[in-house]
Amino acid sequence: MSKHKLEEEAQTAKQDKKRRRKERKEARRHEDITPSSTDATAHSTPAPDNEDDGATYKPDPSLIALPQAAVDEFLKSQSVQIDDPKGTNLRPILAFTQLSSELATQFKSVFSSFDKPSPIQSASWPFLLSGRDFVGVAETGSGKTIAFGMPLVFRLSALGKKKGIRAVIVAPTRELAIQVFEQIDKLCKTAHKLKPVCIYGGTNKDEQRRSLQGANVVVATPGRLKDFMSDGTVDLSKTRYLVLDEADRMLDKGFEDDIKHIISQMPSSSKRQTAMFTATWPKSIRDLAATFMKDPVKITIGRNAEEDSGELRANTRIVQKVEVMDGFAKQSRLLELLKEHTAGKKRNDRILVFCLYKKEAFRIENFIRSRGYDVAGIHGDMAQSARIASLEAFKSGSVSLLVATDVAARGLDIPEVKLVINVTFPLTAEDYVHRIGRTGRAGKEGLAITMFTEQDKPLAGALINVLKAAKQDVPEDLFKFGTTVKKKQHDAYGAFYREADEGKKATKITFD
Numbered sequence: 413m414s415k416h417k418l419e420e421e422a423q424t425a426k427q428d429k430k431r432r433r434k435e436r437k438e439a440r441r442h443e444d445i446t447p448s449s450t451d452a453t454a455h456s457t458p459a460p461d462n463e464d465d466g467a468t469y470k471p472d473p474s475l476i477a478l479p480q481a482a483v484d485e486f487l488k489s490q491s492v493q494i495d496d497p498k499g500t501n502l503r504p505i506l507a508f509t510q511l512s513s514e515l516a517t518q519f520k521s522v523f524s525s526f527d528k529p530s531p532i533q534s535a536s537w538p539f540l541l542s543g544r545d546f547v548g549v550a551e552t553g554s555g556k557t558i559a560f561g562m563p564l565v566f567r568l569s570a571l572g573k574k575k576g577i578r579a580v581i582v583a584p585t586r587e588l589a590i591q592v593f594e595q596i597d598k599l600c601k602t603a604h605k606l607k608p609v610c611i612y613g614g615t616n617k618d619e620q621r622r623s624l625q626g627a628n629v630v631v632a633t634p635g636r637l638k639d640f641m642s643d644g645t646v647d648l649s650k651t652r653y654l655v656l657d658e659a660d661r662m663l664d665k666g667f668e669d670d671i672k673h674i675i676s677q678m679p680s681s682s683k684r685q686t687a688m689f690t691a692t693w694p695k696s697i698r699d700l701a702a703t704f705m706k707d708p709v710k711i712t713i714g715r716n717a718e719e720d721s722g723e724l725r726a727n728t729r730i731v732q733k734v735e736v737m738d739g740f741a742k743q744s745r746l747l748e749l750l751k752e753h754t755a756g757k758k759r760n761d762r763i764l765v766f767c768l769y770k771k772e773a774f775r776i777e778n779f780i781r782s783r784g785y786d787v788a789g790i791h792g793d794m795a796q797s798a799r800i801a802s803l804e805a806f807k808s809g810s811v812s813l814l815v816a817t818d819v820a821a822r823g824l825d826i827p828e829v830k831l832v833i834n835v836t837f838p839l840t841a842e843d844y845v846h847r848i849g850r851t852g853r854a855g856k857e858g859l860a861i862t863m864f865t866e867q868d869k870p871l872a873g874a875l876i877n878v879l880k881a882a883k884q885d886v887p888e889d890l891f892k893f894g895t896t897v898k899k900k901q902h903d904a905y906g907a908f909y910r911e912a913d914e915g916k917k918a919t920k921i922t923f924d
């Protein structure tokens with residue numbers, strides 16, 4: 413070929429390349445600025461490291477064919493707020509049949525237990541399957557675990573067998589890590605090539621170290637994960653997916669440094685998909701959360717823009733009763749309540765009793781037992797094996813009364829908890845919302861009874877707001893403590909169950 417011809421071809425190739433680049437740029441710009449509620453286009457976040465994880469999300473034809481009225485009705489009836497800085501506006505997946513056939517087939521065994529996706533699943537899946545960073549705020553017991561778990565496992569399985577840890581899910585307590593792991597394990601079983609493991613404090617490290625060999629999905633509490641990072645057992649440099657479950661708790665002062673350290677060992681946010689899920693999303697941690705994510709989509713379920721700017725919301729199927737009383741009257745009132753709620757047909761109803769301090773929980777457990785009830789306890793001073801045994805007994809129903817500290821406040825999915833009794837109010841209104849959220853799960857009804865004393869006065873305003881927002885009665889007595897809501901301090905958040913991850917002895921016990 414002549415020199416001239418070669419030069420001509422090189423010139424044409426260069427122009428072609430330039431044109432294609434321009435077209436791609438134009439397409440991207442168009443995608444960014446064109447909100448389309450019936451979006452039929454494919455969406456994707458480029459896969460880092462040239463690994464294809466199926467992040468190109470194409471809505472199934474059945475979803476595209478869905479009348480817009482059905483989508484609008486869903487968004488309105490579930491009060492779904494979608495805040496997407498890119499304005500992509502993907503349609504929610506309202507039925508399992510509206511997933512691609514590949515997805516529906518892979519997770520058939522998991523979906524078969526449910527009628528349809530829960531609202532947070534419907535709204536989050538399209539974005540998570542597209543590879544977007546994500547903040548999901550939805551009431552307690554609304555299926556957030558499968559909301560983040562299914563897309564994570566799907567995308568990981570699309571990657572194929574890869575060495576190294578690709579996904580990390582962090583949870584605040586050991587019991588919650590175990591529970592999340594059980595769900596993730598079920599999802600991973602659909603893929604055949606994924607090895608999930610669970611690592612948490614208070615148990616033998618050697619066994620966990622062995623289990624980490626060949627693992628690509630890790631569900632962990634932060635303390636033990638950090639331990640394994642520092643001794644070189646765990647290498648997070650290939651992590652593609654990070655989930656913070658109970659994200660506000662993971663980002664508050666108690667865990668902030670651990671989380672920062674863990675994330676610092678992962679690829680940058682542009683090479684990682686980060687998802688945060690929670691039922692409570694206080695303003696105090698939102699800026700920090702943003703530093704770990706890239707253009708996250710935020711979806712909130714159950715709030716109307718005009719009535720709520722993201723403030724605290726309890727599950728509205730829980731009837732909340734608050735009794736203002738003198739601290740000395742608590743034990744006798746507790747006995748009355750137990751008598752009333754275990755009478756007749758309610759004999760085997762599961763009741764969860766919350767205390768604030770470990771010693772208090774221990775004392776209340778013994779007090780209840782001394783009155784003839786079969787009861788178990790769970791708090792941070794107990795050996796991990798005893799904690800797990802108590803929880804198992806309560807879950808299986810062999811014991812129907814459990815006395816707990818806030819170590820059991822978040823995330824635990826215990827079937828058929830009919831009543832939550834707060835003997836002592838927690839340190840924050842957020843913790844209150846999580847505690848009572850142990851009942852009324854997966855669409856069921858629940859009841860929460862809270863003893864409130866003069867000592868809890870600083871939280872009266874926040875509690876009144878939670879009650880009002882859920883359209884619950886506010887007792888007159890509560891107003892006498894004032895309605896001012898103190899701005900939540902970044903470091904004043906559920907400080908008492910840091911123990912859960914450390915296994916340290918408490919130093920702050922002042923009760924009694």
Ligand SMILES: Nc1ncnc2c1ncn2[C@@H]1O[C@H](COP(=O)(O)OP(=O)(O)OP(=O)(O)O)[C@@H](O)[C@H]1O
Pocket residue numbers: 526527528529530533550551552553554555556557558690691822823824825849853854
């Ligand atoms: N689509 C669905 N339909 C009905 N039930 C579901 C669905 N998805 C999940 N569940 C069930 O709902 C229950 C609560 O789910 P999950 O524990 O994930 O809630 P959560 O939103 O994480 O709650 P929390 O905020 O308290 O952590 C579980 O028992 C789960 O199996």
